[in-house]
Amino acid sequence: MSSRDTIAAIATAAGAAGVGIVRLSGPGCRAIAATLLGRAPQPRHAHYLRFRDGDGELIDDGLLIHFPAPHSYTGEDVLELQGHGSPVLLARLLRRCLDLGARAARPGEFTERAFLEGRLDLAQAEAVADLVSAGSDAAARAARRSLEGEFSRRVDAVVDGLTGLRVWIEAALDFPEEEVDFLAAPELRDRLQTVAGELAALRAAAERGKRLVDGLHVVIAGAPNAGKSSLLNALAGEERAIVTDIAGTTRDLLRERIVVDGIELTLVDTAGLRDTPERVEQEGIRRARAELARADLVLAVLDDSRADAAALPLPDGVPVLWLHNKCDLSGHSVAAERRGDGRHLWLSAQTGDGLDLLRRELREAAGQGEGSDGAFSARARHLEALDRAAAWLERAATQLHHGAGELAAEELRQAQDALGEITGRVDADALLGRIFSSFCIGK
Numbered sequence: 357m358s359s360r361d362t363i364a365a366i367a368t369a370a371g372a373a374g375v376g377i378v379r380l381s382g383p384g385c386r387a388i389a390a391t392l393l394g395r396a397p398q399p400r401h402a403h404y405l406r407f408r409d410g411d412g413e414l415i416d417d418g419l420l421i422h423f424p425a426p427h428s429y430t431g432e433d434v435l436e437l438q439g440h441g442s443p444v445l446l447a448r449l450l451r452r453c454l455d456l457g458a459r460a461a462r463p464g465e466f467t468e469r470a471f472l473e474g475r476l477d478l479a480q481a482e483a484v485a486d487l488v489s490a491g492s493d494a495a496a497r498a499a500r501r502s503l504e505g506e507f508s509r510r511v512d513a514v515v516d517g518l519t520g521l522r523v524w525i526e527a528a529l530d531f532p533e534e535e536v537d538f539l540a541a542p543e544l545r546d547r548l549q550t551v552a553g554e555l556a557a558l559r560a561a562a563e564r565g566k567r568l569v570d571g572l573h574v575v576i577a578g579a580p581n582a583g584k585s586s587l588l589n590a591l592a593g594e595e596r597a598i599v600t601d602i603a604g605t606t607r608d609l610l611r612e613r614i615v616v617d618g619i620e621l622t623l624v625d626t627a628g629l630r631d632t633p634e635r636v637e638q639e640g641i642r643r644a645r646a647e648l649a650r651a652d653l654v655l656a657v658l659d660d661s662r663a664d665a666a667a668l669p670l671p672d673g674v675p676v677l678w679l680h681n682k683c684d685l686s687g688h689s690v691a692a693e694r695r696g697d698g699r700h701l702w703l704s705a706q707t708g709d710g711l712d713l714l715r716r717e718l719r720e721a722a723g724q725g726e727g728s729d730g731a732f733s734a735r736a737r738h739l740e741a742l743d744r745a746a747a748w749l750e751r752a753a754t755q756l757h758h759g760a761g762e763l764a765a766e767e768l769r770q771a772q773d774a775l776g777e778i779t780g781r782v783d784a785d786a787l788l789g790r791i792f793s794s795f796c797i798g799k
């Protein structure tokens with residue numbers, strides 16, 4: 357069994373609640389359970405009892421459940437003490453467990469143990485945290501899928517593809533006397549292309565997953581008086597920002613966390629962009645520009661009722677959705693159109709016409725448009741590993757092109773290792789196993 361110590365923590369949120377749980381994991385659970393209960397608990401059975409401190413004083417009454425290893429969340433012996441959800445009582449109950457030999461758990465340590473016991477891989481363990489902090493229905497569903505192993509399975513599929521390529525190349529290197537040059541075979545190229553394609557698709561899906569977890573960072577920008585603050589209020593469903601007909605009303609950044617059709621996003625209202633001698637307004641504009649540079653999406657608001665709309669100075673490389681506001685004044689009908697510089701929508705923040713089109717666009721931008729049901733959660737760490745894997749794969753293709761099989765094989769291994777970092781699985785055995793099982797070379 358493990359030589360680990362026994363950890364304990366309040367597993368439920370801070371604050372008053374109906375019920376609260378102190379959870380323990382490790383080899384000390386049995387003894388602590390027996391002390392509290394006065395006898396050995398039945399496995400996975402809810403025992404009603406009175407929790408008492410060392411002097412016999414009553415702390416609380418509640419339930420005790422013992423999950424013997426390996427059938428528990430962590431895979432170790434786990435003990436749950438379920439009491440009333442009072443922070444004061446739970447703190448005393450936890451103190452009692454520490455007195456009985458447990459140690460206060462570090463953040464994430466229960467899930468870390470589940471990983472170390474092989475019950476979850478790394479991507480799944482991260483999904484637990486994403487699930488708990490999910491701010492929208494879509495984010496929770498995505499985290500649930502990653503926790504079920506959806507992301508890991510797709511990573512493993514690419515790893516398998518890479519293994520296949522390595523097996524092929526290793527064999528070609530082992531039998532150079534064969535008449536056919538296996539390294540130059542078009543089929544090998546095709547298979548490499550296929551794996552690269554799968555990797556790219558996985559990268560795109562993971563990027564959508566990351567955006568779901570983080571929540572889209574949407575910045576509203578435009579000329580003064582275009583209706584930026586009105587738009588924020590309309591999407592938030594509340595009068596959060598001050599709206600007046602005076603150009604230059606908004607100075608500070610105003611951030612609102614909103615959920616649009618089950619998608620969480622941060623909307624930022626900014627000062628109208630223009631040249632101004634006014635110091636406070638200048639500072640507002642400076643902040644607006646800094647915020648624009650960090651945006652996942654810019655909502656560029658134009659006043660459709662004015663003919664003098666100047667070009668907006670937007671940073672390069674940030675996706676922009678052009679919003680022609682005040683279409684109630686201009687007489688333009690609600691519409692969506694694709695142009696060379698991106699999507700354009702005609703709407704009215706004041707009447708609310710066209711807002712449904714905008715919400716749909718925001719869903720799309722968050723990677724949750726129609727046909728994206730299988731979204732799973734992902735993180736920057738995963739994207740970075742996928743990028744490294746893709747770079748190694750590309751290098752391998754180049755080496756192969758030059759007939760350098762050994763180098764290509766090594767680079768494919770590097771690509772595999774990069775992917776292995778996502779799940780925490782880097783197994784040489786799998787390759788060995790496949791090499792031996794797919795080649796009957798009789799020696």
Ligand SMILES: Nc1nc2c(c(=O)[nH]1)N(C=O)[C@@H](CNc1ccc(C(=O)N[C@@H](CCC(=O)O)C(=O)O)cc1)CN2
Nearest residue numbers: 367377379400423426427428429430434436438475484
């Ligand atoms: N009270 C309580 N609720 C909770 C948790 C918990 O730790 N305690 N969880 C904590 O995050 C989640 C559930 N996760 C769990 C995962 C596995 C096992 C478990 O005992 N698995 C055994 C038995 C499976 C079975 O009977 O089918 C196993 O896998 O062998 C328990 C909780 C959500 N709800």
Ligand SMILES: Nc1nc2c(ncn2[C@@H]2O[C@H](COP(=O)(O)OP(=O)(O)OP(=O)(O)O)[C@@H](O)[C@H]2O)c(=O)[nH]1
Nearest residue numbers: 580581582583584585586604605606628682705706
């Ligand atoms: N008719 C009409 N008026 C609008 C619409 N949207 C905003 N307005 C009006 O336009 C004026 C400016 O609106 P704001 O939302 O304050 O504009 P802003 O872009 O935030 O302006 P600054 O903060 O000064 O940069 C106000 O009088 C609004 O009532 C719209 O869709 N239709």
Ligand SMILES: [Mg+2]
Nearest residue numbers: 584585605606
């Ligand atoms: Mg404003």
